[in-house]
Amino acid sequence: MDFDLAFTRLYDRVREHFAAADGCHDFDHTMRVLRNAETLLAAQPEADREAVRFSALLHDIGRVHETFTGSAPNHAERGAREADRLLTEMAFPEQLRGLIVDAVRRHRYRGKLPPVTIEAKILFDADKLDSLGAVGLGRSFLFAGKLGARVHNTAEEALAGEPYSKEDTCYREYLVKLRHIPERLFTAEGRRLAGERLAFMQTFFSELDRELAVGFPRTVCISVPSSPAR
Numbered sequence: 001m002d003f004d005l006a007f008t009r010l011y012d013r014v015r016e017h018f019a020a021a022d023g024c025h026d027f028d029h030t031m032r033v034l035r036n037a038e039t040l041l042a043a044q045p046e047a048d049r050e051a052v053r054f055s056a057l058l059h060d061i062g063r064v065h066e067t068f069t070g071s072a073p074n075h076a077e078r079g080a081r082e083a084d085r086l087l088t089e090m091a092f093p094e095q096l097r098g099l100i101v102d103a104v105r106r107h108r109y110r111g112k113l114p115p116v117t118i119e120a121k122i123l124f125d126a127d128k129l130d131s132l133g134a135v136g137l138g139r140s141f142l143f144a145g146k147l148g149a150r151v152h153n154t155a156e157e158a159l160a161g162e163p164y165s166k167e168d169t170c171y172r173e174y175l176v177k178l179r180h181i182p183e184r185l186f187t188a189e190g191r192r193l194a195g196e197r198l199a200f201m202q203t204f205f206s207e208l209d210r211e212l213a214v215g216f217p218r219t220v221c222i223s224v225p226s227s228p229a230r
Helices: 003-017 027-041 049-058 063-069 075-089 094-105 118-129 133-147 155-160 170-176 178-184 188-212
Strands: none
Touching: 003 027, 003 049, 027 049, 027 118, 027 188, 049 075, 049 094, 049 118, 075 094, 094 118, 118 188, 133 170, 133 188, 155 170, 170 178, 170 188, 178 188
């Protein structure tokens, strides 16, 4: 089977699939995850390269339904079914198809099926790396903006706030989820890269605190100059 040709064909279909997706989980995200996966592959030569590349390309195809209906299905399970259908249609070898579908099914952070194969572990780590660092901040602010959340808040306000509320800021996402990602990763290279990106986020929030003086009284006295005499 010509995997390069198959990848090109599938690439075009997936890109079209994400044409109207939101910026948090669009085709750009898919391409970044693919790039992360290829970086992690260099440190895991025993992994099946084609299984990792195709699973990265297909990992979020179950999210479009979630985006447009506003419901919360298990996008990883939905994506696994869609991936299996597409790969069967393209006559992929059964063993390779199984590796790809399994990786897609197990890539979800809050999923109940942790990755088992090295291919699934690489995909899981590659996807989570895109939630960290500068790009992770950008995605989190983008999502918070869709909710109408504030730019920043204190840790107390963030942790006391409800999901999808005005207090569901980028900082809340960091406190509740993102800072815990490195310890959840499966590959040594993934954890190393995650640590670097997390350090950047910590520096960013320290600077944001400083600029906005978070924690100081929010009432500020402003002296208004008197009107000039007429």
